[in-house]
Amino acid sequence: MGSVPTIAESLTDAVRVGLEGASGGYASGMATTETRTASQGILSDDNAAKREEIIGLLKKAYWMEIETVMSYLANSINPDGVRAQEIVESLEKDIQEELGHARQFAQRIKELYGVVPGSTDFEAEQTYLQPPEHQTDIVHVIKGVIEAETGAIEHYNRIIEATDGVDWVTQDMVIQILHDEEGHRRLFEGYLREYQAEGLA
Ligand SMILES: [Fe+2]
Numbered sequence: 001m002g003s004v005p006t007i008a009e010s011l012t013d014a015v016r017v018g019l020e021g022a023s024g025g026y027a028s029g030m031a032t033t034e035t036r037t038a039s040q041g042i043l044s045d046d047n048a049a050k051r052e053e054i055i056g057l058l059k060k061a062y063w064m065e066i067e068t069v070m071s072y073l074a075n076s077i078n079p080d081g082v083r084a085q086e087i088v089e090s091l092e093k094d095i096q097e098e099l100g101h102a103r104q105f106a107q108r109i110k111e112l113y114g115v116v117p118g119s120t121d122f123e124a125e126q127t128y129l130q131p132p133e134h135q136t137d138i139v140h141v142i143k144g145v146i147e148a149e150t151g152a153i154e155h156y157n158r159i160i161e162a163t164d165g166v167d168w169v170t171q172d173m174v175i176q177i178l179h180d181e182e183g184h185r186r187l188f189e190g191y192l193r194e195y196q197a198e199g200l201a
Pocket residue numbers: 065068097098101152177181
């Protein structure tokens with residue numbers, strides 16, 4: 001037969017539960033600002049250093065997208081020949097997507113209390129997407145696009161890792177952009193395979 005708690009024991013339990021409830025729930029959050037501030041994620045004061053790190057990564061991503069827009073714009077117009085037509089049309093479509101990515105990165109920089117950089121901060125890096133010697137050399141363009149997309153995929157994976165557990169919104173945004181870049185890369189890998197199958201690459 002189980003022991004029936006005395007009135008004194010029941011009262012002690014009630015007090016204990018009451019205290020635990022107060023320390024873990026609503027009450028402390030409302031009574032002091034400490035708990036609430038700490039729970040505000042990437043915008044909290046505690047995360048100022050992490051925020052700066054993420055803003056730096058986002059600025060680099062922003063410039064990568066801007067340079068990709070420049071490179072794809074030039075490479076959607078320069079190529080000559082019938083064979084280049086599909087690549088040209090594909091790049092024309094990508095320009096809008098990459099511009100959209102740049103806009104998303106810029107918006108997020110601002111949301112994290114950063115400032116979207118001005119054009120004098122820009123440093124070009126896409127040596128592999130400069131115009132080829134012959135404008136019928138579409139394989140050069142395809143390989144350049146694959147290189148650009150690969151660079152983006154690598155950098156965005158870094159951002160996803162850096163934001164893990166601390167900035168879910170940036171992480172979620174970059175995961176979606178990464179999905180786009182993986183799609184772009186896969187598309188151009190397909191083009192390259194076609195040229196390789198014909199012995200042209
Ligand atoms: Fe992009």
